[in-house]
Amino acid sequence: MNPSHLSGAVLVLGSGLLGASIGLGLRARGLDVVLSDPSPSAQAVAVDIGAGRAFVPAQELHPELVVVAAPPDVSAQVVAGALTQYPSAVVVDIASVKGAILAQLEAMDSLAPGALARYVGTHPMAGRERSGPVAARGELFNSMPWVLCPSEFSSAHAIKVAHSLAIDLDAVVFRFTAEEHDAAVALVSHLPQVMASLVASRLAESPSAALSLSGNGLRDVTRIAASDPALWVQILGANAPKLLEIMQGVRTDLDRLINTLSAPTAPGARLDLAQLMTEGNEGQSRIPGKHGGPPQQYSWLTVLVDDKPGQIAKLLTEIGEIGVNVEDLRMDHSAGLQVGMVEISVLPAKRVALVEELTARGWKVLQ
Ligand SMILES: NC(=O)C1=CN([C@@H]2O[C@H](COP(=O)(O)OP(=O)(O)OC[C@H]3O[C@@H](n4cnc5c(N)ncnc54)[C@H](O)[C@@H]3O)[C@@H](O)[C@H]2O)C=CC1
């Protein structure tokens, strides 16, 4: 592991999923990480998994950086407290919304003049649909976007320290204004969350016989519907104006679709459906590939594995031996059979050789 770009202690306020993941990542760089959380159990679990040492109020602390990893609706207060308590530290927050927090900070009389020079709003675009330190992963941010939203007050030094945090955690740094950030995440994060929840809520009272036919399409579209309601109430509320703009467009399209499907054989109806699907194809093809690179088309292959311990690890090890990089992986189970179907995506040029080699090694590959 390369040495850190930071040198002093890092204080993490809020040791849930994100705070503990940041702690784990920074500890792996050898940094001194101090964790504080009003929930004693969240703090204790984060310490136990190795995300840092427990904050001791009586002990003097001079952190180089304070990372506020608290829920969005308390983040501004916690940032303000940290700016006051640690007058030489840079303070960043990582909340999912940026404009509302900056506005709250700007409206505070309690802050010392110039204190906001040491603050940078940031947002790692990585997370999980689970919360709490138990779900934390030190590699969570690896190759994922991390947005820095410096304000007009942020100093060059504060921006550099915020940048170092993201780089230390192997993230890919982007720089947006708070306003640009909120518009972007309304589209790429908040709209998908709302749509996933809307689709999944249709399933709540559906017959279980229908659900037994569920496949990857449904799983892909609804994965984030398992997200923490308490967090999302805060995120959606804080970014409502930006999200509304996009949802008005969705409503127009949905109304059009309902009209079309009300008379599916009417002249023009099929063209309208084709257009809607094509627009979806166009949008989907614009989602960047890994590491923020250009959209990348991968080839998928499916390998049948016995449903017993160690099989997937063995398969992945052998793919590694063959010298092919797995770009993505998902699992499905064949209803009623003791086999799993592992779907693997690889660069198209690698697919044929990989199928041949896996088959020669005795794996059942579905073409
Ligand atoms: N969950 C996700 O996937 C992502 C979340 N975020 C942002 O990260 C922040 C934390 O979210 P998670 O770690 O997912 O939530 P979490 O619920 O796992 O952890 C939040 C922690 O903050 C603590 N906390 C509550 N009030 C506090 C206060 N006044 N001071 C310090 N700590 C306090 C809670 O006790 C809890 O342990 C949120 O602002 C969220 O918007 C950003 C990117 C992804």
Ligand SMILES: O=C(O)C(=O)Cc1ccc(O)cc1
């Ligand atoms: O689970 C996923 O795919 C996510 O996209 C998680 C996520 C949740 C909230 C954020 O502010 C950023 C990322």
